[in-house]
Amino acid sequence: MKIVYLDNNATTRVADEVREAMLPFFSDLYGNPSSMHTFGGQVHRKIEVARAQVAALINADPEEIIFTSCGTESDNSAIMGCLNSMPEKRHVITTRVEHPAVLNFCKTIGKRGYRVTLLPVDKLGRLDLDELDKAVTDDTAVVSIMYANNESGVIFPMGDIVNIVKSRGVLLHTDAVQVAGKIPVDVKKQPVDLVSLSGHKMHAAKGVGALYIKRGTRFSPYIIGGHQESGRRGGTENVASIIGFGKSAELAGNHLSAGNSKLIELRDKLEFGLSETCPEARTNGDTENRLPNTLNISFEYVEGEAILLRLNEFNICASSGSACTSGSLEPSHVLRAMGVPYTAIHGSIRFSLSRYTTDDDINKVLDVMPGIIKELRELSPFVK
Amino acid sequence: MWDYTDKVKELFLHPKNAGDLENPDAVGEVGSIVCGDALKLSLQVDKESGKITDARFKTFGCASAIASSTALTELIKGKTLDEALKVTNNEIAEYLGGLPREKMHCSVMGQEALEAAVAHYRGEKPPEVEEGTIVCQCYGITDTKLKRVIKENDLHTVDDVTNFTKAGGGCGSCIPDIEKILKDLWDGKVAAESAKPGRKLTNIQKIAMIQEVIETEVRPLLEKDGGDVELVDVDRSKVIVSLRGSCTGCLMADVTLKNIEKKLKEHVSEDIIVEIE
Numbered sequence: 001m002k003i004v005y006l007d008n009n010a011t012t013r014v015a016d017e018v019r020e021a022m023l024p025f026f027s028d029l030y031g032n033p034s035s036m037h038t039f040g041g042q043v044h045r046k047i048e049v050a051r052a053q054v055a056a057l058i059n060a061d062p063e064e065i066i067f068t069s070c071g072t073e074s075d076n077s078a079i080m081g082c083l084n085s086m087p088e089k090r091h092v093i094t095t096r097v098e099h100p101a102v103l104n105f106c107k108t109i110g111k112r113g114y115r116v117t118l119l120p121v122d123k124l125g126r127l128d129l130d131e132l133d134k135a136v137t138d139d140t141a142v143v144s145i146m147y148a149n150n151e152s153g154v155i156f157p158m159g160d161i162v163n164i165v166k167s168r169g170v171l172l173h174t175d176a177v178q179v180a181g182k183i184p185v186d187v188k189k190q191p192v193d194l195v196s197l198s199g200h201k202m203h204a205a206k207g208v209g210a211l212y213i214k215r216g217t218r219f220s221p222y223i224i225g226g227h228q229e230s231g232r233r234g235g236t237e238n239v240a241s242i243i244g245f246g247k248s249a250e251l252a253g254n255h256l257s258a259g260n261s262k263l264i265e266l267r268d269k270l271e272f273g274l275s276e277t278c279p280e281a282r283t284n285g286d287t288e289n290r291l292p293n294t295l296n297i298s299f300e301y302v303e304g305e306a307i308l309l310r311l312n313e314f315n316i317c318a319s320s321g322s323a324c325t326s327g328s329l330e331p332s333h334v335l336r337a338m339g340v341p342y343t344a345i346h347g348s349i350r351f352s353l354s355r356y357t358t359d360d361d362i363n364k365v366l367d368v369m370p371g372i373i374k375e376l377r378e379l380s381p382f383v384k
Numbered sequence: 385m386w387d388y389t390d391k392v393k394e395l396f397l398h399p400k401n402a403g404d405l406e407n408p409d410a411v412g413e414v415g416s417i418v419c420g421d422a423l424k425l426s427l428q429v430d431k432e433s434g435k436i437t438d439a440r441f442k443t444f445g446c447a448s449a450i451a452s453s454t455a456l457t458e459l460i461k462g463k464t465l466d467e468a469l470k471v472t473n474n475e476i477a478e479y480l481g482g483l484p485r486e487k488m489h490c491s492v493m494g495q496e497a498l499e500a501a502v503a504h505y506r507g508e509k510p511p512e513v514e515e516g517t518i519v520c521q522c523y524g525i526t527d528t529k530l531k532r533v534i535k536e537n538d539l540h541t542v543d544d545v546t547n548f549t550k551a552g553g554g555c556g557s558c559i560p561d562i563e564k565i566l567k568d569l570w571d572g573k574v575a576a577e578s579a580k581p582g583r584k585l586t587n588i589q590k591i592a593m594i595q596e597v598i599e600t601e602v603r604p605l606l607e608k609d610g611g612d613v614e615l616v617d618v619d620r621s622k623v624i625v626s627l628r629g630s631c632t633g634c635l636m637a638d639v640t641l642k643n644i645e646k647k648l649k650e651h652v653s654e655d656i657i658v659e660i661e
Contacts, residue, residue, distance in 0.1 A: 108609055303420065305386075305446035309396065323420035324446035330554055331420060342418045346444075379402050379450060381424035381442035382417055 004316040004361045008201075009150050009178060009294060009352035014244065015203040021247040022205065025240035033237055034228060043239055050246025057249040058176070058195060059186040060212050066229040067210050067242050071177040071198030072101035074211040075144070077222035077233070078173040078194040079105060082142035083114070085218035089141035095119045095127060096337035097152075101196075102144050102175055103333070115139070124286035125154040125338045129164060136168045147176040147185065147195075151321060151334040151350055152285030153294025155183070158190045166191065171217065177201055177209075181252030182291050183260070193217050199241060203354070204248035208241035255355055260292040266362050267353055271295050273366040278373045284340055284348060293353040296321075296335075298344035301383050302376040307349055310372040316365055321348040343382070388447060389481035396447035401457035403440050412501030415493055419523050419550065421445030423453055425497040427460075429505060434464045441497075448480075448487040455479040456494035465502050471495065472536065473548075488548045492533060519561050522554025530565055540570060590652060591618050597651045598625070602644050613644065616661045623648060626661040 005013065031040035033047050052062040068074045079092065079102070094106050096118045103118075110116040117135045121127055127145070136143065143165045148155040158174060165172040173194040176185055181202035187195060195212035199205060213219050213232070225234020274297055275281050284296040299307065304320030311318055321332030323346065330336075331345040340348070351365070377383045388396075408426035415422030421444060428438035439457040443450050455476045460468040473491035477483045483491060503509065516528030533539070533549050542562050546553040552562050585593070598615055606612055612628035625644065627637055637660070645658040 111609060301417075301444065303445050303449075306396070306450065309393075309447050313397065322446070342420075346417070346420050379399065379442055380444045381413065381422055382444055 001315050004314070004364050006351040006353060006357065006361065006365065007317045007319050008354040008357075009153075009350065010319055011200045011206065012203045012354055013356060014205055015248060015251055017251060018204055018244040018247045022240040022244040025243055029239075033239065034226065047237060047239065047242055050242050050249075053246035054197065054210050054249045055212075057180060057185070057253050058197075058212060059188050060195075061215065063230070064187075064212050064215055065210050066213065066233045067208060067237060067245070068223075068233060069207055069235075069238065070209045071099075071175070071196050071201070072209075073223070074177075074196035074198070074209045075099070075101040075173075075175050076105050078196060078211055078213075079109075079142055079144055080222050081213075081219040082171045082173065082194070083109070084220040086141050089139055091115045091117070091137055091139040091141060093117045093119065093132070093135050093140060093143040093145075095121065095145055097121055097125065097149050097334045098144070098146055099150055099175055099177070102146070106144070119145075121154075121337050123339045125149060125152040125284070125334070126286050126289070127156050127161075129157070129160055132161065133164050136165065136170055140168070140170045142171045142173055144173040144175070147174045147179040148183075148291050149285070149334060150178045151332060152296050152338070153178075153291040153352075154285045155179070155289045155291060157289075158192065162190050162192055178291065181249070181256065182293055184256055187212060187214065194219075199245035199248060202248050202252050204245040205241045208238050208245045210245065263353055263355060263357070264292045266357055266359065267293060267295055267351075270351060270353075270362045270365060271297065273362070274369055277366065277370040281373075282344060284335060284338065284344070293357075295351045295353075297349055297351070298340065299347040299349065299373050300343050301380045302347045302373060304347055304349060306376050307347065307372060310376070311365075311368070314364065314368050316368070318352075319350045321350065322346045386446075386448070386484050386487065388451075388484070391479075391481040392448055392451040392483070395451040395454040395480070399450055400454045401440050401461075402442065402454075404442065405438060405440050408440075410501040410505035412497045412499070412504055414496045414500055415444070417444060421449045421490065421493060423449070423493050423497045425453075425456070425501045427501050427505065429465065434466075436460050436463055436465065436468055445490065445493075446487070448483050448490040449493065451480055452476050452483070452490040452494045455491075456498060460498060465505065468498060469502055471498065473533075474537070485544070485547050488537075489550050492548055519565070520549075520551035520554065520558045522558075523550045525549055525551040527565060530562065531569060534566065534569055540566065542566065585653070587618070593652045594618060594623055594648060594656075597647055598644070601647045601651065605643075606640070611640070613640075621653065621655040621657060623656055623658045624661055625658060 029043055031043045033040055033044035051065050055062045055065045092106055092114055094102055106116045119131050145156055145161055147158055171193045174192050175196045177196055177198040179185055180197045193214045197210040199208040221232050223234050228234055280300040282298050284298055304322030305324035308320050321335045323331040335345045335348055405426040405428055409429040410427040412425045424442045426440045427436050430437050439461050441453040441457055443453040459471050473495045476491040476494045516526030519525055519527050519530055530551055537548055539545050542552055542559055545551055545562050552559045595615055602613055610629050614626045616626050617624040641658050648656045
């Protein structure tokens with residue numbers, strides 16, 4: 001039975017072109033890019049092509065990109081790299097709704113003598129820029145604010161954030177893992193200092209990420225080893241995945257220039273369809289500034305894991321912010337920061353589409369969802 | 385993805401005894417929407433025999449909560465109230481072919497709903513407001529309940545207490561209190577045996593004790609922050625350790641060393657000094 005895959009903010013399928021580009025590096029082209037011989041050297045040149053492809057996606061220069069093992073490594077490296085380069089500064093600013101790769105990292109350094117400010121969001125998941133302005137001090141080493149939220153899809157106003165943070169001369173990092181390839185990112189127009197990217201969120205393989213480090217930014221390596229990545233990240237390159245990442249960046253760029261209208265049309269069809277057929281369904285987050293592929297919607301009085309498992313019976317893949325799916329007992333920190341009522345957090349479902357999503361996929365969800373919600377509500381003690 | 389048994393999946397997709405009873409003789413409600421799971425149990429009780437003739441549930445929660453509710457109602461039908469009260473959360477879990485450890489609180493919820501329903505039938509106050517002080521503010525769990533569940537299920541770690549009761553799974557601020565409850569319940573005699581010895585230790589005994597304190601008291605705490613520690617050498621009262629993981633080069637390493645020293649002074653010997661390799 002065909003899988004209806006609507007969990008693309010978790011991970012994406014590897015594009016066929018990406019897989020094809022990767023394959024030679026598992027067999028014929030297995031040389032170490034650091035080697036002196038031509039056999040390894042040719043691999044090095046291919047990595048440089050990939051670097052240029054990834055750089056082009058965000059309008060960076062290739063020398064400003066280092067490859068890492070994942071988005072989390074990029075985030076950790078970016079923040080720690082800034083802190084290590086200015087040990088006298090002891091303050092970090094981030095938001096309550098960051099991905100754990102930033103949030104938990106900041107909480108951890110908070111236990112090690114750093115002061116950490118967590119900026120709140122409003123009920124639509126939007127940042128209060130005045131709060132940001134007030135939070136920056138002379139002691140602030142780095143501000144880390146995601147470009148768009150992985151759960152709600154809400155896009156933060158990066159241009160305004162750059163203006164506030166850079167006018168104070170503080171380093172700005174953004175986790176753009178959910179954004180790259182979905183909407184245009186331009187580091188020349190929005191001059192952030194560091195940008196995290198991840199391959200597997202944009203149809204490359206798992207196990208590869210990238211960090212943009214603006215030329216001239218003081219940065220000390222997080223993974224210390226050999227001279228790879230111009231001495232900014234030790235460790236032999238994950239060659240095949242890097243090559244694939246480059247290809248996926250090129251494909252994403254082509255896709256972006258063709259526009260997101262089809263994706264938005266499908267997402268909106270899903271949103272309006274569910275709102276019409278399922279009573280007491282509500283969309284979470286600012287729909288004006290939202291990733292084109294993301295829909296976070298709550299079905300009141302039913303529990304998210306139960307919805308997901310019912311969807312699973314129809315081979316439909318999505319995710320939920322409910323406590324039961326989080327691996328802990330606490331429901332989504334993002335929806336809680338937004339003040340979404342508990343009745344709605346536990347029943348929140350995130351659908352995230354990709355350019356591979358079809359009309360049939362959306363129709364399938366619209367077909368089965370009303371029945372699922374109705375049956376689960378019949379079991380719920382909160383529905384009279 | 386939770387690793388549910390086929391029985392859990394079957395009873396989640398096709399629950400039995402779901403719904404309300406028209407004129408229930410007893411109703412027990414536990415949990416809340418804030419906590420993420422809730423169960424309303426309705427019973428029909430035969431006045432003469434005291435037997436449960438029908439049981440229905442309504443459940444807000446995940447697959448295991450819904451399947452546990454079916455298990456509960458199936459297990460208690462036909463039993464007298466006293467017989468039903470003997471059904472333990474373990475029997476509910478067994479009926480389902482087992483539950484993931486992290487989901488055991490669903491079976492505990494079933495048992496509590498039954499207790500609440502029986503109390504309602506007998507005109508007693510519901511057991512959840514029984515005496516006891518609240519330990520876990522997030523989920524409103526009292527020390528009385530914690531002690532009961534810990535004893536009934538032979539729980540020894542905070543993680544397991546959270547798995548079975550949810551206590552400590554929210555903000556986590558009550559974890560030290562749960563540790564203390566566990567210590568008071570179980571460590572009574574263990575602690576008496578391994579209490580800091582007044583007698584003089586041989587060097588080998590001392591090294592073994594230091595090693596054990598580091599393993600059980602120190603490493604789990606450091607590991608939470610991605611750090612680690614290894615015992616390198618013991619030279620009379622001087623203990624030499626090596627910090628690993630995120631402790632390496634950590635600015636708080638001095639504080640960490642002091643804490644290790646404190647633990648070792650407390651458990652092994654007052655004169656211990658900890659140094660880094």
